[in-house]
Amino acid sequence: xxxxxxxxxxxxxxxxxxxxxxxxxxxxxxGYSALPIVDKEFHLVGLLSESxxxxxxxxxxxxxxxxxxxxxxxxxxxKGLGSILHKPVSEIMEKxxxxxxxxxxxxxxxxxxxxNSLKIVPVVDYDNRLVGIVRRIKLLSLAAKxxxxxx
Amino acid sequence: MDVMTVxxxxxxxxxxxxxxxxxxxxFRISNPSNAFMEPGGKGVxxxxxxxxxxxxxxxxxxxxxxxxxxxxEKLLEDRNxxxxxxxxxxxxxxxxxxxxxxxxxITQINSSGPKVTDVDIEHLIQRYENSLSLxxxxxISGSVPPNVPKDIYATLFSLAKKNGITTYMxxxxxxxxxxxxxxCPMVVRVDLRKEKKYFDRELKELDDYxxxxxDIIKHGAKLAVLSYHVEGDIxxxxxxxxxxxxxxxVDRSHLFGxxxxxxxxxxxxxxxxxxxxxxxAKFGMATAIAKVHHIEKYIESKExxxxxxxxxxxxxxx
Numbered sequence: 001x002x003x004x005x006x007x008x009x010x011x012x013x014x015x016x017x018x019x020x021x022x023x024x025x026x027x028x029x030x031g032y033s034a035l036p037i038v039d040k041e042f043h044l045v046g047l048l049s050e051s052x053x054x055x056x057x058x059x060x061x062x063x064x065x066x067x068x069x070x071x072x073x074x075x076x077x078x079k080g081l082g083s084i085l086h087k088p089v090s091e092i093m094e095k096x097x098x099x100x101x102x103x104x105x106x107x108x109x110x111x112x113x114x115x116n117s118l119k120i121v122p123v124v125d126y127d128n129r130l131v132g133i134v135r136r137i138k139l140l141s142l143a144a145k146x147x148x149x150x151x
Numbered sequence: 152m153d154v155m156t157v158x159x160x161x162x163x164x165x166x167x168x169x170x171x172x173x174x175x176x177x178f179r180i181s182n183p184s185n186a187f188m189e190p191g192g193k194g195v196x197x198x199x200x201x202x203x204x205x206x207x208x209x210x211x212x213x214x215x216x217x218x219x220x221x222x223x224e225k226l227l228e229d230r231n232x233x234x235x236x237x238x239x240x241x242x243x244x245x246x247x248x249x250x251x252x253x254x255x256x257i258t259q260i261n262s263s264g265p266k267v268t269d270v271d272i273e274h275l276i277q278r279y280e281n282s283l284s285l286x287x288x289x290x291i292s293g294s295v296p297p298n299v300p301k302d303i304y305a306t307l308f309s310l311a312k313k314n315g316i317t318t319y320m321x322x323x324x325x326x327x328x329x330x331x332x333x334x335c336p337m338v339v340r341v342d343l344r345k346e347k348k349y350f351d352r353e354l355k356e357l358d359d360y361x362x363x364x365x366d367i368i369k370h371g372a373k374l375a376v377l378s379y380h381v382e383g384d385i386x387x388x389x390x391x392x393x394x395x396x397x398x399x400x401v402d403r404s405h406l407f408g409x410x411x412x413x414x415x416x417x418x419x420x421x422x423x424x425x426x427x428x429x430x431x432a433k434f435g436m437a438t439a440i441a442k443v444h445h446i447e448k449y450i451e452s453k454e455x456x457x458x459x460x461x462x463x464x465x466x467x468x469x
Contacts, residue, residue, distance in 0.1 A: 029216075029240070038281065040280070129285070
């Protein structure tokens with residue numbers, strides 16, 4: 001089984017100069033927890049997730065820690081978020097996001113998702129253009145049904 | 152991927168079959184196949200038909216709310232269609248049809264679709280522009296949401312033309328007129344289902360239809376198509392005007408989706424055989440007739456369409 005067999009053929013994405021506020025609005029409307037960022041020709045140039053927004057909203061020394069459970073109080077977070085809302089997504093996005101190719105095996109993408117604890121992985125063609133996404137829930141469901149290891 | 156379809160106001164189409172349907176009564180659906188839903192809207196319909204014919208394509212437009220997410224999930228089941236939608240705040244519209252097969256009635260309830268904001272429109276135009284680098288043919292079809300500027304189709308077509316893309320439109324109304332005048336697409340079919348009108352001119356006699364078809368060509372189109380009453384279609388290219396007359400009486404109730412089939416046929420022909428517009432129109436006509444005759448929802452092969460190429464006569468009328 002290949003990535004293209006299990007990916008969502010959905011190329012919902014943002015360009016680099018869209019604001020973080022707009023990112024939050026669209027994720028909520030769409031029900032996604034992260035969105036790929038593309039250039040004018042649909043080349044993948046980044047990924048922004050909810051957790052990256054949270055990290056960027058708290059003071060720098062805290063974001064160095066592995067876990068965000070150390071945040072002293074949510075007031076700090078809310079203030080921090082307010083100060084980045086109008087910044088472009090390019091400022092806080094992951095510029096070298098984990099990605100997979102459409103003809104990688106499904107097992108490979110399972111590996112990638114589990115090892116990096118990701119919820120969404122962008123799928124690209126050999127031109128680095130976005131062609132879809134793989135969601136973690138889809139992998140879980142395939143694995144639970146025992147479909148994943150059959151190649 | 153070769154084709155992108157644009158549907159600014161898609162709908163979730165729901166069909167419920169109820170025997171002896173009456174207002175003010177309660178009915179239970181015991182057989183799940185008597186209630187089904189699927190993504191609809193003119194551009195999306197073309198995407199689905201192209202997909203059945205094996206053409207990978209992309210569908211772009213606005214979706215919103217709970218209905219929008221249901222729509223998207225259903226559409227993503229189609230492995231030949233890549234979804235490319237902008238989510239807006241309000242709900243995507245629903246077209247609900249209650250079919251009574253005993254008394255032969257259809258009861259319809261259609262909602263009007265979401266309001267979209269300027270930010271959403273800007274976002275759609277920008278996403279559309281980026282997507283142009285992925286395709287060679289763009290179809291824009293159907294109505295537009297209430298508060299979208301009337302030059303939206305003109306804007307979208309002019310961007311496509313700048314990229315050397317082959318453009319197709321099936322619509323009518325203000326946004327259709329603006330597109331024709333400011334950035335005329337190469338293939339134009341006038342949607343006459345609501346009103347038999349081209350700009351302000353009522354279409355009654357054959358001459359009215361010929362006038363409209365020729366006028367579309369004058370605006371720069373390579374192919375113009377207008378359905379002419381039930382019995383046929385008026386076709387114009389740079390070489391003249393034709394009447395394609397169907398050899399048989401067509402059951403009016405089967406005309407649902409004929410325009411979308413026509414456009415699907417034209418695109419499919421051009422993709423496979425190049426730019427012979429009159430031949431493309433003939434194939435479009437055959438696709439539309441095949442659709443009327445077809446019991447299944449979709450046509451799945453070119454051979455099936457070819458069977459209907461001699462179900463109509465082509466007569467040069469100018």
